[in-house]
Amino acid sequence: MNRLVKSKNNSGKEDGEITSVVNRRLFLRSAGLATSLGTIVISAACNDDDPDPMIPGTGDAVDLGSGDIGVLNYAYALEQLEAAFYTQVIATPYAGITDAERAILTDIRDHEVIHRDFFKAALGDKAIKGLTPNFATIDFTKRDAVLGAAKLFEDTGVAAYNGAGKLLKDGGYLLLAGKIVSVEARHASVIRDLINPKSADFAGDDILDANGMDKAVAPADILAAVKGYVTDSITGANVGK
Amino acid sequence: MDIFKIIDDFQRIDGDALGRMEFATRRHFMNRIGSKVAQVAVPTFFASVVNKAFAQSAAAIDVLNYALTLEYLEDEFYKAGNAAANLIPASDKVIFTQIGKHETQHVAFLVKALGAKAIAKPTFDFKYGGAFADVFTNYKTFVTVSSALEDTGVRAYKGQAGALLADPQILEYALQVHSVEARHAAMTRRLAATVTANPAMKGWITGKEGAVPAIYAGEENMMQGGKDLKGLASKSDAAVTEAFDEPLTKEAVLAIAGPFIKA
Structure with missing residues (x-):
């Protein structure tokens, strides 16, 4: 997952040196080719990265749909996972949870539940079904496991919204996504500070690039990264198209 | 991949x-x-x-220079704060060093992206006409202003997203910075909550709770996508307002930032 997300980091500065020695004109042609075939190339590459892909087939096939509706369903899918995760965290708190931690995690649960229900209502009859999460790999009794998973979900949510923004055609939807992504980033910051208090991790060098930017990751990569946490097989090939 | x-x-x-x-x-x-x-x-x-290709429309250049103005402001603010003796306690140094680093990176990125079209750095007055006279000698004031700058930055970037619809790559860069400002904002809000002994101030914005009330106008909004979310999922109004951050127009942001800018 880390490697996957890291490799989508697309605004580094160290490129100048290589770029200068590449024949720009010819390369642009290749790059254009890569872009047009990006989905195929990336998904093929991702398969290699995931020797343990969640065997699809245990759950339902869910197609997020196309265009802006596809993007909203994509957000709805991610919010469903986050809401289910934090609902479980609060229902079965980890050993030694402090009052302050419980308050923070309860707030986050409420935000995610609100996001989920908001998308469901906004999508109406175009909404995908309720997904069936699979958190079997998360040990909810352990603080490290819970906060580690929370960090992963929040960072992934931020990268997902950042990558989905440009797929939206409607300015109103874009603004809504913007209103939500900064809240996800606030969550990520707070969770990271719970894990490693008073460190640089709240906006750590492990997640930001050399331009001080968060990640922006395409739906195909995000869906590949989270598919272990959901039993349904989610297809997002036409999201934003 | x-x-x-x-x-x-x-x-x-x-x-x-x-x-x-x-x-x-x-x-x-x-x-x-x-x-x-x-x-x-x-x-x-x-x-x-x-x-x-980095196609830049006139609208995008405006947005990038507007962003650059705010990043110049933040960058210089943290440079001064981090350099001030006896201001930031040792326990919090790493936090503000990290934030300052990002603001410097944002400035560098925007200057490079804009090239010859980049505006020059303005001259700043962080004392805000006297309102924050002790900003670089009193940690409480420094953290207050820091949290206000970060939250304003989040609102400012968010307010410009729609103007970048025609420039998808620039929109994406703006979003990638926007969420970093939000990470900063959550951290500095929590520091401000401690330093000012205000437990109502959390990493997220409840209603319009913040250290400098004037800049949080509209954060208490309950209407999203044309729907009143009151009572959604049986959650409190507080939770509903926390779950969505609200944008500010360029005019509103410049009115807030104006007193920081001398020339």
Whole structure:
């Protein structure tokens, strides 16, 4: 997952040196080719990265749909996972949870539940079904496991919204996504500070690039990264198209 | 994603592709992969060439210069704060060093992206006409102003997203900075809550709770996508307002930032 997300980091500065020695004109042609075939190339590459892909087939096939509706369903899918995760965290708190931690995690649960229900209502009859999460790999009794998973979900949510923004055609939807992504980033910051208090991790060098930017990751990569946490097989090939 | 896999796919699609990359041979990539830099640099190399066109509409240039103004302000603010003796306690130094680093990076990125069109750095007055007279001698004031700047930054970037719809790559960059400002905002709000002994101030914005009330107008909004979310999922109004951050127009942000800018 880390490697996957890291490799989508697309605004580094160290490129100048290589770029200068590449024949720009010819390369642009290749790059254009890569872009047009990006989905195929990336998904093929991702398969290699995931020797343990969640065997699809245990759950339902869910197609997020196309265009802006596809993007909203994509957000709805991610919010469903986050809401289910934090609902479980609060229902079965980890050993030694402090009052302050419980308050923070309860707030986050409420935000995610609100996001989920908001998308469901906004999508109406175009909404995908309720997904069936699979958190079997998360040990909810352990603080490290819970906060580690929370960090992963929040960072992934931020990268997902950042990558989905440009797929939206409607300015109103874009603004809504913007209103939500900064809240996800606030969550990520707070969770990271719970894990490693008073460190640089709240906006750590492990997640930001050399331009001080968060990640922006395409739906195909995000869906590949989270598919272990959901039993349904989610297809997002036409999201934003 | 595996860069070598992509190169392989490239070749399969267009057997001549690698040859045409001249110096960027597979061997070259292989040699570089040993270092951490290479892991980042290789994919960004692809992305940046794809994006080299970097088409900038007049609207996008306006937005980028507006962003640059705010980043100049933040960058200089943290440079002064981090340099001030006896201001930031040792326990919090690493936090403000990290934030300051990002603001410097944002300035550098925007200046590079704008090239000759980048505006010059204004002259700032962080005492805000006297309202924050002790901003670099009193940690409480410093954290207050910091949290206000970060939250304003989040609102400012959010307010410009729609103006970048026609410039998808610039929109994406703006979003990538926007969420970092939000990470900063959550951290500095929590520090401000401690320093000002205000437990109502959390990493997220409840209603319009913040250290400098004037800049939070509208954060208490309950209407989203044309729907009143009151009572949604049986959650409190507080939770509903926390779950959505609200934008500010450029005019509103410049009215807030104006007193910081001398010339």
